[in-house]
Amino acid sequence: MYDHISWLRGELSRSVFGGAWHGPSLLEALAEIGPHDASAVAIPGAHSIRDIALHAVAWMEEVQRRLTGAEPGMPTRGDWPEGTTATAEEWNAVRELVAHTATALDADLSVFPAARLSDYVGQGAMHDAPLGTGVTYIVMLNGVVQHNVYHAGQIVLMARALRR
Template identity: 35%
Template structure:
């Protein structure tokens, strides 16, 4: 199995498969009502919709880097504004997350095997995730997706508990 196949399989598994740690990203997100997506529990830094837009933004940034662009903050911002709660808007965010990851998987599958070990063009900046090679870039995004899907699951659980009280 090539590295491109391995990384695209790992990403697909985290997004929609049966990862060993529990529910996939999409399984978690598809359980979220639009009301819950826009609600921010007291003490929370972000709501679920903000986290989803953040995941989309960083997936787009990773695609830009895979396409040879210099690293930076995502063009839509690190934490894009979600705006007023709206059911259709929430469904669009979920679909956008799926679409951007389909596009990234296509880039991964076509990425030249000999370039995976090459460093991206920028010096190491831990906050921006720069100064790594292409394999580390994709592995980091996979970890980013897992991390934020855990946050989403916890926020949804908190919101469910609040409504039961």
């Protein structure tokens, strides 16, 4: 029998820590960025790299909450952080938080019953794509991986724009 939990854990790990075939993971994309560039807005009206990293953290935390039985909602820390500049210490803390959050999500995923992957998240939640409700656990977990990959790509492009 195919082990979906192991597959999802591998996908999550590759999206955050590295080894993906598509390109850099979240942490690989963040590795060479300093606090000044992390706080800069490369494109008018866009979020900073710091904001994107904290947004990814917020949604990994929300998925973890749902895995442990909580009803779907917006992330506890909010969808997007309030924009501020980051000192070197604060920026290092953000990168550490990305790793810590992914590790905590992986720990809960490692004990999640594979038989529940086809269950719907939440009690009768209607489909709401931005909120990620009305989907099965396997779709939600695949979605958080896709979310990480999407934002890693954004970070790479923003870093290139800042270097120009």
